[in-house]
């Protein structure tokens with residue numbers, strides 16, 4: 001039995017306490033199929049989220065099988081399934097792969113055979129065996145809803161919460177989904193609560209909850225609802241609701257509640273589910289569901305991310321274009337940087353004017369070489385910053401809903417971060433090392449080349465980590481992209497590599513500019529001649545390579561910490 005006792009959820013609105021749910025009390029027997037209906041905005045989704053624990057209740061209590069969910073133990077992730085309004089599957093995967101990934105993230109299977117059997121059973125139960133190989137992107141609306149249900153059934157939840165899983169479907173698909181939910185509620189003593197706008201197929205529900213402005217107006221058998229509201233047709237319920245304030249509906253419901261809910265409990269006792277009949281209410285017969293560990297979840301996420309990446313043609317083309325195009329672009333400037341700076345002859349010219357001309361020519365040649373080498377390094381650094389931002393800006397923000405849903409199902413934020421870290425590290429290494437080695441063919445880096453490579457890798461890694469942090473903290477993918485692009489845009493002007501910044505300004509901005517630390521560190525890795533040539537053309541002070549590596553590491557760590565903080569923060573729509 002699921003019991004809601006005076007459950008309320010309030011928000012602060014214009015500085016005042018405002019109830020979205022007000023003292024909702026319900027008794028829902030096991031193996032029960034309940035519909036929540038009510039006018040738009042009456043609090044149906046809010047109630048579902050409060051039961052799920054996504055909205056913390058302001059007052060009142062929730063009990064499941066006698067245990068207080070707030071005081072004692074909350075639902076284990078495997079005990080509860082929540083099918084939200086949005087799709088939780090990736091378009092690039094097939095039905096089979098989506099359900100398998102959901103299973104691997106939520107439960108620990110002893111053997112592959114055990115997992116396969118579970119997947120086959122769920123696909124058969126939800127009528128998707130025939131379309132198991134089909135990509136999610138070609139599924140119909142009804143098939144997508146079935147997939148959403150299948151992905152929740154992997155842990156055999158005792159409580160399944162469905163938010164408008166029939167909305168927008170044609171009448172036939174809607175009927176099929178309601179029948180499917182009805183059948184699922186008859187298995188494993190499962191309680192299914194379904195928010196719906198539709199008043200069709202009410203006969204399939206065990207009970208109907210009518211909400212009005214966050215308050216219960218009715219909870220009883222669907223057959224009794226027209227009598228209760230004194231209307232001829234269910235379609236007339238909403239107009240009837242608007243005829244008196246919700247507080248009045250609530251107080252009259254409180255007078256009738258016991259009578260109706262006793263009836264529901266008596267009905268459920270008369271119609272035990274097949275499992276309840278076989279096993280009685282003995283919970284000790286239930287198989288133990290264990291959550292997968294950190295490494296198992298990380299491996300599942302990583303293999304799913306790689307699969308999605310390789311199936312996304314747009315992503316592959318963009319990555320190839322960046323990886324090939326950017327180093328090519330840098331190499332176009334290599335002839336100037338390869339020029340040797342002229343040296344002064346050991347002997348002085350006899351003529352003072354000739355000597356002066358020689359010195360001026362040497363100086364000009366040195367400035368040219370210095371600025372070409374500085375430019376080529378900064379060009380590499382800025383383009384790698386751009387790649388880093390492209391790598392990570394949308395990585396979390398674009399799949400935030402799915403991530404929240406998976407976190408709700410028991411996914412650890414640390415596994416999620418680690419999988420992103422591993423995936424992005426491969427991109428960073430390929431992009432940065434290719435940039436370094438390819439440009440080296442055309443422009444010889446005279447100095448410590450390994451150190452130069454390290455700075456290219458570090459600046460890309462730092463920018464990727466910071467943009468991952470932005471992606472994880474941002475409200476949405478558009479905001480994350482915009483902030484990341486601004487961050488890259490500021491790198492070149494604030495690095496001081498092109499124009500020295502005003503003295504008072506420089507110490508304020510420098511710590512935040514990854515491009516400066518990578519440029520300065522790479523310049524410090526050059527041989528003495530080129531280092532001096534660059535020093536001669538720039539007014540910006542250069543830092544030692546150790547300091548530069550340290551600062552880039554700080555950027556990396558801050559980015560990752562921000563990403564983890566953002567991931568741990570609940571961000572439901």
Ligand SMILES: Nc1ncnc2c1ncn2[C@@H]1O[C@H](COP(=O)(O)OP(=O)(O)OP(=O)(O)O)[C@@H](O)[C@H]1O
Pocket residue numbers: 011020038039040041042043044045046047
């Ligand atoms: N966290 C929140 N903060 C502020 N307002 C909220 C919050 N959650 C919900 N609301 C508001 O509470 C009201 C009820 O929202 P809810 O989504 O529960 O309604 P609903 O009955 O499911 O609506 P619909 O049928 O249109 O989906 C709406 O006016 C919504 O804007």
